[in-house]
Amino acid sequence: MRSVLSRRPRGRRFLPVVVAAGTATVLSVVTGCSVDTGGGSGSSSQGKGEEITVTAFAGEWGALFKKSFVDPFEKDTGIKVNLVYGADAGWLTKLRAAGGKDAPFDVVALTPGSLHQAVGGDLLQPLSTADLSHWKQLDPVLTRQSTLGGSSYGVPLTTGSNGLVYRTDKIKQAPEDWNDIFDKKYCGHVALPPLTYNAGLEFFSALVSEGGGKLSDPAAVDKAFDKLAQLKGCVSAYPADAGSVSTVLQNGDAWIVPFWDGRAFAMEKEGQPIGFTYPASGAVGALTSYYVPKGTAHSKAAYTFLDYLSSAQHQKPFAEGTFYGGGNDSIDYSPAFKKKVKYGEAVYQKFTWVDYTTATPRLNQWQQRWNQIFK
Known part of the structure; x- marks a missing residue:
């Protein structure tokens, strides 16, 4: 039986993390004495x-x-x-x-x-x-x-580095870069974390940064959403935490997912058929x-x-x-x-680092756009 996580949800919504409405003024240290560590x-x-x-x-x-x-x-x-x-x-x-x-x-x-x-x-x-x-x-x-x-x-x-984690028994030729996840041969076997999970936002940031785009540039964000839409109908799981990512890979519900090197190497050490690719165009920190x-x-x-x-x-x-x-x-x-x-x-x-100053106040809106693609 396939995992519940692998079923493509109809009308499913991922509730966004509540974010601060604004950026508070950063206060200076209020102590006048040093700390004896x-x-x-x-x-x-x-x-x-x-x-x-x-x-x-x-x-x-x-x-x-x-x-x-x-x-x-x-x-x-x-x-x-x-x-x-x-x-x-x-x-x-x-x-x-x-x-x-x-x-x-x-x-x-x-x-x-x-x-x-x-x-x-x-x-x-x-x-x-x-x-x-x-x-x-x-x-x-x-x-x-x-x-x-x-x-x-x-x-x-x-x-750690966010790159591509994949099943080595299902994917014989290791992926080389982010664009490989869009290959039609993986359609139906892709796990995609939502933007409200760090791994998902990091992957989205990688798509935005292609060609020098920034999260602060609405045109670059729109382009990344257009790219993301190519995965519609090809996603088999939407894991929203590390345990769920491991589960869908172990069960074979997904063959490839944007995830972290340390987690992949730990699974490999356990004897699981797991590989990791550091994307040629750059990993996300x-x-x-x-x-x-x-x-x-x-x-x-x-x-x-x-x-x-x-x-x-x-x-x-x-x-x-x-x-x-x-x-x-x-x-x-x-x-x-x-x-x-x-x-x-x-x-x-050389990492792409998520621009959280830009992303945090926009995360709810972006997650809603994500939901519209994968509803």
Whole structure:
């Protein structure tokens, strides 16, 4: 029996993520003193009895996050970490409910789309980067993705490439570029994430950027929607989260989908017939960074945790385990990782990066246009 996800919905609508109505003024840091982070080298008694709440994506990602960062942090500092597993849409909802007071988390993971909404809602603290001992080792291309209104907000953990994931037992000749997904031989076997899911908006951005187009150019956006319409009648699944993407590929409901390199390589490692193509015309960047919400009562401990999060020592096992490039440029990866994964400043500079300043306020409208094509 085919998965429910593979059935082409009639009249189906993907509810857009609620976006901020405008961009709030970015506030400067309100503290006049520096934060003693301890540089990740404190003794086991330094934070005894203190607790912080940190978010992590659910599943194997979260398990590896705990092993790579949380366990050594608790051992070295004596600070207990309460992990909240889930996804950034849910965390953003809780931050909004708190309204910048009595924050539900002390350190929170967000992808760029959620970041822009959080900053627009005045829910995050700008970073005091001078109080992060590894800040200068972090990739400047990645830190710029979390810089809004001249203020740095996020510590980049890992970045991936959105390209084409495909079934190697169904597609014998690997696709080479984005346009290959429109090949009629794949019609009926294409999975297409909606624009309200990061993977879908990243793919749409790749279509817009063809020929030098920008999301801020209505003509380029119209051209991308015209291109997208060529897939009408050819899409077999509309996965709106990572688990659904994996499911439709595993079940054979789809043979090809715009998705991330790390996820593809993890599936391949599990023995699944999965391959990944870095598009010849350029991949789209996908980034996870960590932030300090407004209203935390544990800023000092939060900065200490961010130092662990940003260190090459702790990022290396996490990056290699997830097959994503770490935010710290000084990591010496294993030969196997270097051979398989494209990473580093030179790679990130060539990425298409989603222009969320433009996309966020238009996302509802664009998703409605998407719905009209694939109704």
